[in-house]
Amino acid sequence: MSECILNALPLTDGERAQFLAAAPGVEQRFVPLMDDGGLVAPLPDPAAAEGATVVLGCLPPAVLSASPTLKWLQTWSAGVDVYLKPGALPDGVMLTSAVGAYGPSVAEHMFAAMLTLMKRLHRYRDDQLAHRWGDLGQVKDLPSSVVLVVGAGDIGTSFARMCHALGARTVGLKRTVCPPPDGLDEVHTLDELDAWLPRAEVVALALPQAPETVHIMDRRRLFLMKKGSILLNGGRGSAIDPEGLNEVLSAGRLWGAALDVTEPEPLPADSPLWDQPDLLLTPHVAGGLHMEGTREQIVAIALENLKRYLAGEPLKNRMK
Known part of the structure; x- marks a missing residue:
């Protein structure tokens, strides 16, 4: 033929x-x-x-x-x-x-969102729009942080390299262990997720869609995260239980979160996540041809x- x-x-x-x-x-x-x-x-x-x-x-x-x-x-x-x-x-x-x-595009988006949260730039933007002038206090320091990359593929490793370049300790989780690629200090299997969540200042999700990744960050795991840590998702919206995320943010357990993907998508207008002051939402624009x-x-x-x-x-x- x-x-x-x-x-x-x-x-x-x-x-x-x-x-x-x-x-x-x-x-x-x-x-x-x-x-x-x-x-x-x-x-x-x-x-x-x-x-x-x-x-x-x-x-x-x-x-x-x-x-x-x-x-x-x-x-x-x-x-x-x-x-x-x-x-x-x-x-x-x-x-x-x-x-x-897509690795560089999505990773840069996640990196920008992480720094925005760390330096409270989203809150200062809110203050600007409300014509308020005031110091919001301490900010986060990336070089002293453990960054946990859940899904250490193309996007995850691209993000890890950016964090590693600024002095963060980077740990990757994936299905199988392999020698750490450039930008990752350590690589472990996904079944160690529970052990690492309480130790990481930043948890970055870059997971593909699979039955085992749906709500991998459920309410229990969201509350396992280190108090004052940051959650990022640039993979699939289904990785995070939205009700659990709203609960953990409302409880003040997290410093903040940034989602480029949600469940469902688009995020319904009546979702309480829209009103979380320390949540950055973008409408699935990290990748594409932007x-x-x-x-x-x-x-x-x-x-x-x-x-x-x-x-x-x-x-x-x-x-x-």
Whole structure:
């Protein structure tokens, strides 16, 4: 079977030329379905996917699941949960992700939120809007802090490197122990979470969606956290029990928290979390294409994998 590539990535003219050069003589259909803000557009004509053996981008499973020709899907997302569900892709289809593209963007967002909370900048902003002038007292010091990164993958390790560069002690938790990567002083397994929560000044969540990560930070674990510590979430909103978080914040147990993801999402207008003064909320904007470098990395990952695919070499970020 001859190859047919459907490319839904947001490409510059130069990048499109690179894909054409990487697959000479191969039919390539360019149907961009993501705009510069990372918003996804619907496939204008489902017939555009007919006969495609390779799809670069994130098409709806309903379009892909019945494809008799599809052999490989390269997503523009790091998470591929929707494509791992039974029946989402035809049997035997390879699945690769854009893991590695979003780490810097999400990590910088989490780092900025952490420092905002540590230095009480959110409270000073509130005072500015209320025309109040006053000293809010002591602030937190990152170099003297233990930063616990729960989910030490691409995003987690990128965040840890930033904290480590300023002198924090960084500890990563993941499913399996490995030699500590650059930026992490120690790596332990996730089953040590309870032991580390009372010891960390900062707990940063960068977990993928999985049955075992849903409400991993439940009420019990939220109250296990060190008094006066900070909670960050840049992974999946389902990792935190929202009722438990509201309770622990209302009790004054935490210095503060910052969420770029929530459960549910969007956060309902009547959620009490909106009114927590020491909670920073952003509407899932840490990733996406808010940094130009993210888009460039997504394109670079897809282009390298396309070259590997056509050369019969193992693909990077293989998820299935």
